[in-house]
Amino acid sequence: MAKIKKDNTTKPKIKKTESANKKKYVYFFGDGKAEGNGNMKDLLGGKGAGLAEMTNLGMPVPAGFTITTEACTEYFKNNKQYPPGMWDEVLSNLKKVEKIMGMKFGDPENPLLVSVRSGAKFSMPGMMDTVLNLGLNDSTLLGLIKKTKNERFAYDAYRRFITMFSNIVMGIERSKFEDVLESVKRRNGLQHDTELNVDDLKAIVKEFKKIYKEETLTDFPSDPYEQLKLAINAVFNSWFGDRACTYRRLSGIPDDLGTACNIQSMVFGNMGENSGTGVGFTRDPSTGNKEFFAECLINAQGEDVVAGIRTPIHINELKKRLPKAYKELERIYTKLEKHYKDMLDIEFTIQEGKLYMLQTRVGKRTAMAAIKIAVDMVKEKLIDKKTAIMRIDPEQIKQLLHPMIDPKANVNVVAKGLPASPGAAVGKVVFTAHDAEKAAANNEKVILVRTETSPEDVGGMAAAQGILTARGGMTSHAAVVGRGMGKCCVVGCSTINIHEKEKYFVIDGKITVKEGDYITLNGSTGEVILGEAPLVMLTLTEDFHKLMKWADEIRKLGIRANADTPKDAKIAREFGAEGIGLCRTEHMFFDINRIKAVREMIFSDNQMGREKALAKILPMQKNDFIEIFRVMEGLPVTIRLLDPPLHEFLPHSEEELVELSAEMGVSVERLKAKNKELHEFNPMLGHRGCRLGITFPEIYAMQVRAIMEAACELWLEKVKVIPEIMIPLVGHVNELKFLRDLTIQIAEEIKEKYKANVSYSIGTMIELPRAAITSDEIATYADFYSFGTNDLTQTVYGLSRDDAGKFLPFYINQHILDEDPFVTIDRKGVGAIMQLAIEKAKKVKKDIKLGICGEHGGDPSSIEFCNEIGLHYVSCSPYRVPVARLAAAQAVLKQKGLKLSKSTL
């Protein structure tokens, strides 16, 4: 930034005809009339649109103009040159401002000063901060002094301007200026900036200019037009600043929107005790309560608020001190809220008792506030229910469903991982699933800390309060299972080094945490906290339930939950689930009391031996189903037969093998040989799902038996059960045909035995491309389909979820992919295959029931897609059920043209 291009001062003459076709790059506002309005955020940015709207509403907005976002994008297209005509428009609009304000930009007698501010469509951190007092130089300074008759004020404004311009426009470190200020204050024994006198400020201005020259090798620009041009460039350039780019990537904001630039005549909050500057919200952004929530700093400019040196006064104090200005503010914010029909965030300045509005926009709020405000505004008849629904970001209502760390508590954050599953958890550290289960049996609260988890750990994960892993991403085993359980989970915390055998871990090579030490996890931020942080549980409000009811009235998709235990099923039902879309039976196999029988089965070399072992599991599995069916009385329960490869049920470490060897009376060699025999190069594509059911039909036979016996027993008790038996990983119609026959044969036999007329259905997961492609064959033998989009994404993309962490983040960084396909359904690939499957299925079975049970079932964007393609239900983890209910309603409303207005924090 050291060298600046001189601008082309010869202005091209533009013919009338040309100018008629020319794009308009600058929009004026002021004197009660604006060329733009509040709907033109795309072109004017949020700030520009708000200023235009307020101007049109007759509110006291200092005159100014907005350079459009289009000008910015063309600036970048043209190798950082303004588009033709833009600068002329700036100059002519400046003339209009001068006329309204009765001042002249750069006039040594009666100088107009302006602020320059960025303002994109979406509010974005990392964009350029405000430059105030632009237009000052050694000669206009004199004019300001003359006009205000306040030399101290003028010099104070000047030194502020130099600081802001140097820092914000030229990138010189602010501390260089602050150091000078501090040393002057120190020298004179002063505490506050306000105590500096004119001479101090004069000396400071001189010193500041020297710093500028040292840093840029040029003099501080005295030409106000050059100042303005440099400031506009800086606004544009900040669009591609590092922080802005990062933020856009994380928020999914496209790079080609560009930012607008607002140039507005200055008003001064630092003209004495009857002046000030403030910000506020029309309602409480934390609670949503209907009370004006604002703060004001007397005798200050905006940047003082940022510096945080002085404490602002509460709005009630302002009411006392400047009642007239306060009354005007009250009138205006009330009018604004009625006009915008939403809670607003406003900025204002009071100059010598007169109020000026500098910004308004829809205010950010917590999930809790968002719900309360939306419901209240329906009551107030400001908005209708549909609008209320579109006001809530479904992702954020999760905040309400988990305990959280008391925001008032002082905590010691020692590490940070990925926020894999929200909520908070406190407990003693343990290092094995077994220890977690033991502790849970003693009613101890523990955090399970592992390098990474595997299906063997599921019991321990369920027993723990929270899970912390050193490896793995947002879709690692721990993360997926954690979210499924609604359990707080932090993964991929790479700064911790786990010594599992010795039972301790080290953070950053410094802090050692031993087994039994307390830690706290924040699953919403990924923070790891030393010791026991206090937790608070938000209770679900009346408003929350009301909003959910409205959503239920609108949505078309059914909402089910993925639940493997009666406990999860109960939570799901409480959150409004209308059935279970995925009950995984393998988690039941890992239970500490059953795994032995499971392993016995695996070690049997013949069907009889396997059947003997399975007979031991049967009554236990049957009991699981009885409990789940009971909880879900009257609602469908989709049970997936065994899915994972058998080797997942065997231990692999030497230690565990020795233990198992003793327990089973099988030599370690044989155990190892079995492990070797069962080893797979690509277990995801291996001997699992229905392939197990076909090669070892006795396993599925046992499971069907358990399901049907449970169903029949409850039927005899007059409990209404709706079992749906789901065959996983079908790729060829013959697989389903074979297993459907097996299932029907056993089911009918059991119904006959119990004399119970239980209805059941048999369906399959669509999780392989081949199943989708041959869906017209497969549908013939399926009463329902459930799209297993986790595996479908893996196979369609040829992408292992467990391994993608090595390059997927890079892909998203580099814009190779826009989104993580394991989070949001890849519509063009996976989605297209789903549509193909549906189309083909409906050709042979018009009324086939269609659902989804992959992780995507809880993702709002994916839910929207599921609604579009006509699924009957989505199924997600119990804690996401409310998210899904809301998202499903929003999907319907979006189809009708409504837009989501996300303003939650």
Next chain:
Amino acid sequence: MAKIKKDNTTKPKIKKTESANKKKYVYFFGDGKAEGNGNMKDLLGGKGAGLAEMTNLGMPVPAGFTITTEACTEYFKNNKQYPPGMWDEVLSNLKKVEKIMGMKFGDPENPLLVSVRSGAKFSMPGMMDTVLNLGLNDSTLLGLIKKTKNERFAYDAYRRFITMFSNIVMGIERSKFEDVLESVKRRNGLQHDTELNVDDLKAIVKEFKKIYKEETLTDFPSDPYEQLKLAINAVFNSWFGDRACTYRRLSGIPDDLGTACNIQSMVFGNMGENSGTGVGFTRDPSTGNKEFFAECLINAQGEDVVAGIRTPIHINELKKRLPKAYKELERIYTKLEKHYKDMLDIEFTIQEGKLYMLQTRVGKRTAMAAIKIAVDMVKEKLIDKKTAIMRIDPEQIKQLLHPMIDPKANVNVVAKGLPASPGAAVGKVVFTAHDAEKAAANNEKVILVRTETSPEDVGGMAAAQGILTARGGMTSHAAVVGRGMGKCCVVGCSTINIHEKEKYFVIDGKITVKEGDYITLNGSTGEVILGEAPLVMLTLTEDFHKLMKWADEIRKLGIRANADTPKDAKIAREFGAEGIGLCRTEHMFFDINRIKAVREMIFSDNQMGREKALAKILPMQKNDFIEIFRVMEGLPVTIRLLDPPLHEFLPHSEEELVELSAEMGVSVERLKAKNKELHEFNPMLGHRGCRLGITFPEIYAMQVRAIMEAACELWLEKVKVIPEIMIPLVGHVNELKFLRDLTIQIAEEIKEKYKANVSYSIGTMIELPRAAITSDEIATYADFYSFGTNDLTQTVYGLSRDDAGKFLPFYINQHILDEDPFVTIDRKGVGAIMQLAIEKAKKVKKDIKLGICGEHGGDPSSIEFCNEIGLHYVSCSPYRVPVARLAAAQAVLKQKGLKLSKSTL
């Protein structure tokens, strides 16, 4: 089979009108006229159709009739009851036979005897053997004696009948009867059956009947009609015999064809020295030479030939002994060959000097004979070129392209694995790839014996004569690479137990083979032979080349080869390849001189370090390309950029790690940490293909540089090069876009540097479902597509090729799948996805070049599919190029309605 249902003797009366609509189940032949003909193999079976055709040609065929295959299938549908009317038809046809022969079935004075034989559409081992002399009982025996005036002959016929009926129809062990025969002979000091006198035979008949009663608990059936019915049942039932089912499964013959049943009046070859029975081929089935090839057994019935007790005489001997009969035979076989326009297999009997024809069908032949006969018959104007092409089984011409074990040699087969890659190999046993390479450097011939192979072994595999593995299936790494190299390979030889460290293996726990011992592999049969078996190499005949030329004139598909080395490229070109469809660059990385630099690259933690290591590989890789381009001058060479995950280039065993640590000066811990870091749960779906190219662009940059520098240097030498750069594993258009840009940038830079105007194209493999589904996006950035059907099958099916061996054989056994999708393209799944990709690609790029480079490229059925869907070329291993040329021509002819006539052995 002990209890037999009595048949319903009350015959239903059928009205005329009904009978008009009724199906015809029995077809008569005899007296110069047959109801059927030679084209009715579906209905009459091969034998029945042949008998009908010969009858119509006026040849001497004993009268008889054929019960249709339809009767058989309806028999099974009706729970093993004859379809209505069938038995009546049998009886009325029998009447016609009686009339022609002037004898009566079951008549004690002038008895008609018949033979009963099965005869399906395809000749099948395991079907029921012939029952001769049916109709004999104690009273018709007397009639036979009276008629023939030959009591000995009659009793001999009777004892034969009882044996055959008991064994073949009733399933009683033949040895029980043979034991009696032997003991009589022993008792009387006789050597041959012919020496038995009438009394001996009478006693034997008595004894045989006793055996029958003991075994079946019923008397030997004296009613000829009951005999007939039981024999017909036995023919039908043999369709679902174990061996027949197994054979059908292995040969892909459907279960619902059924077998026909031929009932024919007896003629006797055992009526003295002027009688006999024989079989023959109209040309030599081994060489194809045009000379009658037949043998005859004088004074014998067909079963004596089977028993193999007496040695048959050469046909020239017959000519001397029975010149009249011989002359008639010569006249008939010549006429038959002209009529059928193919080499035929015939059966005949001479009864007292008169010739009778009992069977004719197209004769089985070796690949060599098939080619010679086809080409000769074109010369003889018997058939046209197209017919000649349809006469060759493409799978079998592989026999001609590999050395084979001298069929005359006596070898010691000690184990058997799967015949993964044909040919034969002799060498000393080695246990590591490294040892194989060392030995090859010393010009030693070795067989590489490993539990299973991995990409690290490729160098050793190339250096060895053959490969033997204890594990893995037909599509395991060893098998695929072996076939690719045209190298003899036996895999999954589970009876061998390898002690790699101690350098020996044990067969079946008995035979120990040490390093350095000689073994021989037969890759066409899977046999492992102790010691050095003599090998012979078939040289390709003039006829072979002629046939290939004819095929080339007809086929539309281009034929390319998958070749990674100049040597393979040369072989491919010699076999007629029109380009290289897949040149894998990773095999070049495993070279013993390069792997160090590759590993150095992997261990570099930054781009600069990687580039430094890659710079060492560049000149070597460039040289590879120069040599390959030179061999393939004027033909396109498709080079695939690096595909496998990086961990494949690192060793994993402790030993190798220690060695590498010393070599690289990197600690074992760091090596292990790297292995752990690079470890993937599902490497097939991991960080490989273009994902590597995107995360480490310097790797692909080096490869593109090597390709283009090689191409430019040759261009300057005026060698015509056509490089096609192929990006693997593309799933998203942005991947291809990114890498296409990178490739073009480097390529243009190099062309500029050399001032060489080399044309090149950039394409991608379609091996992920997502690439196919979004083909309309991807095609925009691809000059060509090559279907990578190996990986496409893995992802579409969700099936790991390396792991499928655990259940795929079971699936095929159980008819869940009809074929191994890794051998023949799964048309409904993978094929449908391919068609979708083509359709979508053509929408945006009509003339996109389309090929296939998966293993399927060499499979005839898959080649047919590729021809149907309009690919431009297939690419297969060099040794399969002739197979593919032929199959591609056949595909075109099949589309025109011609049928493949496989009669190779």
